[in-house]
Amino acid sequence: MSAQESTHGAVAVSDPPPPAPIAALEAVLLAGAPSALPFTDGTLLDRLRGQLVALGAHAVHVLAADDLRAIAAIARAGDGPLVVATGGLLAHREALATLLADPRLDTAILAGPDGPPVRTALGRVVAAGSAFHRVRAPDASFAGVLKVARGDRARLAEVAERLAGHAAEWDDDVAALLVVGLVRADVRVGVARLGGLTCERPLTPAEVAAAARDLAGHDEDRVRLDAVVKANDGVFTTFLVSPYSKYVARWAAHRGLTPNLLTTVSLLLGLAAAAAFAAGGRLWLVAGAVLLQVSFTADCVDGQLARYARRFSALGAWLDSVFDRVKEYAVYAGLALGAGGAWVLAGAALALQTSRHFVEFSYAAASAPARGGPQPPLEDPDDAPPVGEPPRAGGAPRLVWLRKLMGFPIGERFAAISLAAAVASGRAALIVVLAWGGLAAVYTVAGRSLRALR
Amino acid sequence: MTALALYRDDGPLARALGRAGLPALAGVVAAALPLAVALATDAPDGVLAACAAWAVLAAGSGAGEPTGRLAWLVPPGVRALEYAGLLGLVAAAGSAAAGFALLAAVAFRHYDLHYRRRLRGAEPPRWVGLVGGGWDGRLIVAAALLLAGAPPAVFFALAGLLAAAFAGEAAAGWLRFARTGRRLDDVEDAE
Numbered sequence: 001m002s003a004q005e006s007t008h009g010a011v012a013v014s015d016p017p018p019p020a021p022i023a024a025l026e027a028v029l030l031a032g033a034p035s036a037l038p039f040t041d042g043t044l045l046d047r048l049r050g051q052l053v054a055l056g057a058h059a060v061h062v063l064a065a066d067d068l069r070a071i072a073a074i075a076r077a078g079d080g081p082l083v084v085a086t087g088g089l090l091a092h093r094e095a096l097a098t099l100l101a102d103p104r105l106d107t108a109i110l111a112g113p114d115g116p117p118v119r120t121a122l123g124r125v126v127a128a129g130s131a132f133h134r135v136r137a138p139d140a141s142f143a144g145v146l147k148v149a150r151g152d153r154a155r156l157a158e159v160a161e162r163l164a165g166h167a168a169e170w171d172d173d174v175a176a177l178l179v180v181g182l183v184r185a186d187v188r189v190g191v192a193r194l195g196g197l198t199c200e201r202p203l204t205p206a207e208v209a210a211a212a213r214d215l216a217g218h219d220e221d222r223v224r225l226d227a228v229v230k231a232n233d234g235v236f237t238t239f240l241v242s243p244y245s246k247y248v249a250r251w252a253a254h255r256g257l258t259p260n261l262l263t264t265v266s267l268l269l270g271l272a273a274a275a276a277f278a279a280g281g282r283l284w285l286v287a288g289a290v291l292l293q294v295s296f297t298a299d300c301v302d303g304q305l306a307r308y309a310r311r312f313s314a315l316g317a318w319l320d321s322v323f324d325r326v327k328e329y330a331v332y333a334g335l336a337l338g339a340g341g342a343w344v345l346a347g348a349a350l351a352l353q354t355s356r357h358f359v360e361f362s363y364a365a366a367s368a369p370a371r372g373g374p375q376p377p378l379e380d381p382d383d384a385p386p387v388g389e390p391p392r393a394g395g396a397p398r399l400v401w402l403r404k405l406m407g408f409p410i411g412e413r414f415a416a417i418s419l420a421a422a423v424a425s426g427r428a429a430l431i432v433v434l435a436w437g438g439l440a441a442v443y444t445v446a447g448r449s450l451r452a453l454r
Numbered sequence: 455m456t457a458l459a460l461y462r463d464d465g466p467l468a469r470a471l472g473r474a475g476l477p478a479l480a481g482v483v484a485a486a487l488p489l490a491v492a493l494a495t496d497a498p499d500g501v502l503a504a505c506a507a508w509a510v511l512a513a514g515s516g517a518g519e520p521t522g523r524l525a526w527l528v529p530p531g532v533r534a535l536e537y538a539g540l541l542g543l544v545a546a547a548g549s550a551a552a553g554f555a556l557l558a559a560v561a562f563r564h565y566d567l568h569y570r571r572r573l574r575g576a577e578p579p580r581w582v583g584l585v586g587g588g589w590d591g592r593l594i595v596a597a598a599l600l601l602a603g604a605p606p607a608v609f610f611a612l613a614g615l616l617a618a619a620f621a622g623e624a625a626a627g628w629l630r631f632a633r634t635g636r637r638l639d640d641v642e643d644a645e
Contacts, residue, residue: 314573315632321569322562329558336554343550344541347557351537354561358461358530361568365457366526445527452523 022056022100024080024150030174032065034203035087044208045087052083054093055100062087066167066174072160075153082153086144086175090211091199094220098227099147099192101310106149108190109179112199115141116176118191119386125189127383128179131172135383140191142176143199155187162378184375196223225250228304234409235401241300241411248297249304259311262302263319269295270327274334277426281338285426288334289418295327296414324410328353331417332433335426345430352437353413359441363448408440459519460567460577461529465588467510472517479524481516482531485509489535493542502546503597506539510590517590533564536589543596549606556609559617560592566624574631578623585619 029035029052035045049060059078063070065087075082083100099110109125111118117138119127128142129135148156159181163174170177182189196218200211228249229242252262269291276288302320306312329350336346375384405412413433420429464472485508491497492505513535520528537557544553563578563586570576587595599608 313632315628317573318569318628322565325561325565329561333554333558336551341551343554344545347537347541347545347550347554350554350557350561351534351541354537354557354564355530355534358533358564358568359526362458362461362526362529365461449524449527452526 022081025052025055025057025083025100026074026078026080027052027057027060027083027085028071028074029060029062029085029087030065030067031062031087032173033088034201037088037202037205037208039090039208039212044090044202048085048087048089048091051091051093051096052085055096057083068160068164068167068174071174071178072157072164075148075157075160078153080150082148082156084146084148084156084175084178086173086201088201088203089144089199090202090208090215091143091145092197092215092218092220092223094224095143095194095197095199096145097310098194098197099145102192102312103310104312105147105190105192107152107182107187108147108192110143110145110194110199111140111191112143112194113141114200115143116173116179118142118179119383120191123191125179125183125191126386128176128183128189129383130170130176130180132170132381133180133383134381137386140193142179143194144173144175144201145199146175146179146182148182152182152187155182155185159185159378166379181378184378186375195227221250224308228307230303230307234407234411235405236411236415237300237409240415241297242304245297245300246304246308248301249308252301252305253309257305259302259306259309260316260319262298262305263316263323266295266298266302267323267327269298270323271330274327274330277331277334277421277429278337280340280426285338285421288331288338289422292331292414292418296411299324299327328410328413332430335417335421335429337426339426339430342427342430345427345434349430349433349437352434352441356408356437356441356444359444359448406440406443408436413437455577456519457571458525458529460571461564462517462520462532463564463567463583463586463589464514464517465586465591466584467594468514468517468588468590471511471514471590474515475518476515477522478513478516478518478520478528479522479531481513482528482535485512486531486535486538489539489542493538499546499600502542503601506543506593506597509535509539510593514590532589536560536593539593540596543593543600544606544609547600547604547606547609549609552606552609552613555613556592556596556616559613559620560586562617562624563620566620570624570627576627578627582619582623586616 029045029048031045035043035048037044039047045062049062052060061070061074071084081100095110099105099108109118111120117129117135118125118140119135119138120140127135127138129138156178159178163170163177163181167174179189197220198211198214198218200214202208202211225246228246229238233242273288273291273295276284276291299320306316332346332349336342339345376382416432416436417429420432489505489509492502497505513532516528537560540556540560541550541553544550544556566578570578586592595612596609
C-alpha cells in the first residue's frame, strides 16, 4: 500500500471526522506573555496544547519564549516531526491540521494574512522576514506555526544554536527567526495556507475576544469542504460537478472509502461507458453518455476525498492520471466501434489529445522558474533577490473562464462526448472532440508562442 | 536527462542522427510537411513509406535536448508526427483499428515518461526505451512492414507486445515503489 494508507485504516464516523493522529508528533510551545491570556476556562496556551494533543502530539514542551538552546536540545534529542509554535495563538484545529496532517508537506509553515512577511515560489518559502530580516515583494505571512520534518531536526538545532548568539540583538518572535534561519540554511520549507480559517495572535483580552468571534464565525467543516475543490479545474467541473461531488467526497470520507477505491470505480464505470458506446444504437449511446458522466463524477470525488481526508500518495496520483487516460482512450475506441469502425477519427482524436497534453507538460517543464539565487547568510538583513517575473495576473474573471473553456479540459471533453453521443452519434462525438480540441490546440500554441517570443 | 529531451522519446536511430545537431523545431516542421501532404492525398504506399523515412531523417537530425524559446513545442511536435505517421502507415496497410491499437500502446509509454518523472522523479529503465525503439524506430518498422505487405494481425501483435512491455514494466516499477513506501511532496493531481 502507499505511504498515505499504511498508517491509519478506518476513518471514524463523526461530523467532522477528526484528522488521523500524526505519528510521533512532538511540539514546542513558546510561552510569551500573551499565551497566559485567559480563554474560556484556561489560557490560550492550554487551548493550543489541547489542540496539538488532539492532533496526535505525544509530547508538548512549553519553553520560555526566547529559549533557543532548549529548542536545539529538544530538536537533537527526538525523532519524528517537530512543531514549533508561538504559545499565544488562537487557531482553528483545522488550520493546524492543514499544516500538520498533510503528508505532502515535510518542513513547512502555516501562512496567513498576518505576521512576519514571507515570499513563496512554487509552494516553497524563498525568503522569510523578522524584525531584522527584510523581505522584498512578500506574498504571504508566517502565521506562527512551523513544522519541521524528522530529517530536518538536526538542521533546526544548528539554526537555533546559531540564532542564540544573536537573540539579544534581533529581539523578535523566535518562531519567525527559526523560519528565517531554516530558509537561509537552504532547507526546503513548504507552505500550508490558512484559506478561510483563523490563526491569530491576540495580545490583549479585547483582542482575544475579537479573535474568538472570528473563530466562531467560521464553520470549520464547511471551510475544509470548500478547500477540497481544486482551484484550477475547468468550467464544467467547477460549476456543474464540484458543487455536489464535494458532498459525495465527505460522505465517502465518513464511510471510510479510500481515494484509490473511487479511482478504480471511476475506471470501471468509464470502461462500461466505452462498452455501451461500442454497442451503438440510441439507447446504448444514451446509457454510455450517462455512465461516462457518473464515471467523471467519481473521478472528481477521488481527488476531493484525498484532499478532504488528507490522504495523498504518488501511487494514488499515478493511478488517477493513468486511469483518466485509459478511460478517455477506451471511450474513443468505443465510439469508433459503435460508429461502424471510425478508427481513423478515433486515432486522430487520440493523437491530438496526447499532443495537446504534451504541449502542457513541455511548456510547464520549460517555464519552471529557476529556484532563485543562493541564500544570503543569516546575518545579512537582505533577502535573496526575487527571480523571474511575477506570476501572470488572471485577468477579468469572465475572461479566465472563457480561456479555460477554450482549453477544452477533461470535464468539457467528457461533457461534449456525452452530449454529442446521446443526441447525435458516436461519429459526431469524435468529430466534436477533434474540432474543439483542434481549436484549443491552435489557441494554446499560438498564445504561448507569442508570449515566448515577446 | 532534461524533461524535454526525455519527452522526445528518441530511439537509437534518432540519437545517432542527432549528432548532426540541426535545430529541432525546424527539423520537426520539415519532417511533417511531406508526410502531411502524403496523408491528405492518400498517396501510394511507397510514397507514404518514403515520407516516413524522410520524417525520421529530418526530425532525427535535431534529436536530443531542444533549445530556444520554442523548445517546448518540440516534444508535442514529435508526438504529432509519430502518431499521424503510424496511423497513416497502418491504415494504409489495411487496418486503422490496428493503427489505433498501436497508438494506444505508444501513448501509454509517453504518459508514463511524464508521470513517472513528475511523481517519482524517475525515468523508465533503458531496456524499455530500446524495446520501444523510440518514435524513429517505430516509424521505420511500420513503414517497412507496410512495404513488406504485412497483414493487420502483425500490427496488432506489435501493439500487444509494446503494450505488454510498457505497461508491465511501469506497473512493476510502481508496485516496487509503493512497497518501499517513499513519499513525494507536492504531489498535485493536475490533469
